[in-house]
Amino acid sequence: MSFLQPWLLLALPLVLVPIIIHLVNQWRYQTKPWAAMMFLLAAKSMHRGLAKLRQWLILAMRVLAIAGLILAISRPLTSGIVGLVTGGRIDTTIVMLDRSPSMLQQSPSSRESKLATGLRQLRQTLSTQSSARWILIDSAVPTSQEFESLDALIDSPVSLGTSAIGIWPAMFQSALDYIHINRPSQTNIWICSDMRQGDWQADRGPWPAIREAFQKLSSPVRFFVLTYPEIASSNYALSVEQVRLVGDADHYEVVMTIRVRRNTPNQGTETVPVQIAIGSGHSQVDVDVIQGLGELKDHRIPIDSSTTLGWGKAWIPSDVNPADNEQFFVFNVAPVQQTIIVVEQPELTLPFQIACEIPKDASGTPDVSVVTFDKVSQVNFDDASLVIWQGALPTSEIADQLSDHLNRGRSVWFLPSMALLEDRSQGNSDTTFGGFRWRDNRMLESPIKPTTWRSDEGLLASTQSGMALPVGEILVSRYATIEGETMALATLEGGAPLLAKLNIERGHAYVCTTLPVDRASTMATNGISLFVAIQRSIEQGGIALGNAIAYTAIPKLRGANDRQPKDGSRSESSVATPTTSELNLTAVETWHPIAVDDRFVSNELGLHSGVFESGAKLVAVNRSPAEDNPESLSETQFAQLLHGLNYVRIEDSAGSNKSIQQEIWRAFLLLMILALLLEALISLPRKQLAK
C-alpha cells in the first residue's frame, strides 16, 4: 500500500494512546474501604461471559478508530493485490514495455491504444512509489536504458509504438544482465504487454534458463504484469507480399500478392477495399475475406514504363489497430538471374543446366555457371538467385555461405550424389544442412511415379490458366531417402518424397531425391515439370536480388550485427533472435527516409515501417507477419513461463479508466466511523440490568 501523504504515517504510534490510557488507568487505581464485599466476591465468582471480551473489544475499536483516522488523512492508495505487495522505497524499478504493433490496438470507444493505456496506468501507479533508479527495457530496444525519473521514462520518444516484433526472452535476459551488473537491493519489474504468442515465444527460447537465473538472484525481484490480452475481433491486417516488376521495356506491371486477415473468422463474405498508391498513381481493389482470410494473388498494376525502381503503399480503411492497416513495398526490374550449379560431374545435371538457361521472357539471357566440387571455394554466391548443389551436403565455410545465401531470401536445390543412388554404403552420412541429411537409397526393378504433389502452391503449382503440371508422368527407378523436417511437394508411391522443401525461416531450400539421368528417372525426358519448377525457383531467389529490398522490422538486439562473424563461427546467443539478414541495423543509420512518420527519432528508423533510400537501393520496412497472429498466451502458459517467480498479474483493457491504484481514504474513514459506532454500542450501559 502506498500513500500520497506518507509523512502523516508518523502519527501512527498514536494508535497506542487508548492502550496507554488503559494501562495508566490500571496503574492509577484507587483504594476504597468497602462494606458490601459479599456482592463483589459473588460477582467475581460468576462466569465472566463476554465481559472481558467486551473490554478488549472497546479497546480494539478505539485503536481502530485512531488508526482509521490517521490512515485516511494519509490518503492511501491501493490496487488489490498490488496494493498489498508494493510499498516502501524500491531500489530499482524496471519497466519492460511491449512496443510491438499489436500494442497499438485501440479501444473502440476512447481510441486509446493498449500501449497508451499501459503507459498511463504505469504513470499513475508508479508515481506513488519512490525508486532510486528507473530503467526501461522496451521490445524494440531490449537493452536497459536508465532515466532520471518516471516522467522522463514515460515521456521519452522510445515509448512510442514500433513495427518491430517483441522478443521477450531477450528483454528478460537484459533485465537479468542489468541486475547482475548493478546488483540492486530490491527490484520491481513492471511488464506491460498484450501477451502475443509471437512476442513471448513461449514454446521456444531459453525460458527455463531465465527462470532459473532469476530464482538464483540474491536480491528479491518482484514482477508486476500488466496485461492487455483483449483481441479486437473486427480488426483487419493487411500484408503485401511477392512484389515484383514484370514486363518489357515498353510495358511494366507491378505484381503483388495482397492478403487481408481478420482477427477472428467472419461469417459469409466481407469485402475489404485495398487502396494502392504507386508514385502519383492510385488504385483500389476489393479483397473478399472468407473465414477470416482474403487473398489476391498476383494482382497486377500497370505503371509508367520509365519506372524501373520505385515504391508504393497499400492500405485498408482505418480500424481499431492502425498499425496493421498499411504496408510499404518496393519494386525493381528483375536483375540478371544467375544460377550456380555445383556438381560431381556436369553431365549429371545437364537437364537442370538447360532448364536454367532457357529465358523465361525477353528480359535477358540467364547466366548459368557450372562448377565442380574442387573449384567451389572460388565461387561467389553473392549474385546468384539459385544454387543447385548435387552431391554430398556442404560443410564448414561453404555451408555457411549457402546459409547466408538462403538468409538473403534466395533459393537452393539439393540433389543426391550418383554414388548414393547406386551404392547403399554411401548413405547414412552425418552431414546435415537446414535440419536434413541424406540417409539411404532405393533401387527399384520397375520404376514408380509420383502419386501426389502440391498443385495449389509452391514450385509444382498449376499454371495461371489452371493446368496441372505433368508431374505424374515422371518415372523414378532410383531415389535417395532423406531424414529431417521437410515438407513434401511431390510424393512417390510408397510415401517417399520426390521433391521436398526444407523447413527454414528464410530463403527457399528444396531437396530433389533423384537425378535427371536415365539410370535414375525420366525427369529429363518429361522435362516440363522440371523446367517450370526450376524457373519458379530462380524467380523466387531473384526477388531478393536487385535494388528493391523488403525488410521486416526487428528489435535492436544487443550485438545484433555481430551475430555472424566474418570468420564463419556461430555466436552463442542466449536468446532466440531473428536472423540477421532481415535487417542490418548498422546500415539503418545511413538510410535516408522517403516515406516514414517524422515523429520517430532518427536512431529508430529501422524499427518503424516506411520506405528508405540506401544508396542506389530502395528499402521497404514493414512489421513482421507474426504480429498479425492474434493468439495470446493463456494464463496457464504464462504461469508456466514465470513458474517459481514472484509475480502479480493484472489484466486490463485498452482505454480502461479503471486505475490500478485508487485512493481508498473513504474506506478508512468508514472504518473509523464504524469503529466509533461499535465502541459506543458496546460501551452503552445495560439498562435492563440496571433496572
Add this chain to the structure above:
Amino acid sequence: MKTDGAGKTRSFLDPLVVARLSAIPLVARRSMLGGVSGRHTSPHRGSSVEFAEYRKYVPGDDLRRLDWRAFGRSDRYYVKEFEADTNLRCILVIDTSGSMAFGSVGKTKLEYARSLAATLGYLAIAQGDAVGMTCAAEKIVREIPARRNPSHLSHLLDEMEVVQAKGPTRLPEILHELAETVRQRALVLVFSDLFIEPSMLRNCFEHLRFRKHDVGVFHLLDPEELKFQFLRPTRFIDMEGGPSVFVEPNEIVDRYQLALQDYLAKVQKVVLETSTDYHRVSIDEAYEPVLAKFLTGRIHGRSRR
C-alpha cells in the same frame, strides 16, 4: 437542639423529630407480656374496660365477675371477661460490625442506626415500655437489659453514643442467642446492613418468631453500595477484615448488580415468609419518614383483641 430527656445533647437524637413522632404510638403487632399495665394487648384476661368474651361459670370463679343480667335473660351462669393491657419489652439490636462504619453520604450506617434506635427507644420509654439494647459484632459488644424508667434512657443513649463499628459480624448467632435469652413476647428491632446469607437470616427470624417475638428489621444500605458507580480501577478493602479485591468497576458492575438484586430478592422472600417487619433504608434518606412509616405501618398491623 438535640437533647435527651436529661438535657444532654445527642448528635443522633433530634427532639423535634421525637416530638413529631410521639403522636404515633409504638405498638406491637402481636400480644406482649409486660410486667405492668400498658397500652399493648396481653395474652391474658384482665380488668380493662374493653369486653373480651363470655365464659361459662365454673366452680371457683370469683362470683363478683358473674354477669347477672345474662343469668336473668338465659337462666344460665356466665362470667364476663375483659381484655388485659400491658407494656412491652423492646430490645434494640444494633449491628456494630466493621461494615456499619461505611457511609458515602456524610454519615455512616451506624450513625443512621443510632438515630433510628435512639428515637424509637425514646418513644417506647415515653409510652411506658421497657427498652433494652444489644450491640452485636463478632460477639455481643454491649448489652443493656430492658427497663422502663426514664433514667434508663439516658444510660441507653450514653452506651449508644460510645459504641463503635469494628470487627466481623456474627449477627445470626447473636440473634439466635437473643431469641433464647430474652423472655417471650418481646419487640426485637434489628438495625443492620444484613450482609449475611439470606438462608441464615431465615433461621434467625424463624427462631425469634417461634419464641413469639415481634421482629422488626431496618436494613441499612448506602447508595454507593446500591449503585456501584466507580470510574477507575479500585482496590476494595474489606471493612470487616476479609481479603481485599482489585476490580475494574466497568467490567464487574453488571455482575455486581446481578448479585445484589439476587440477594435483595432472597431477603425479601425471607422476611415475607417469617412475617418480619422489614424496612430497607438507603441512608441518604431522612430517618424521620422512615420511622413514621414504620410506626404507622405497625398501627395497621397491630394485633386484634
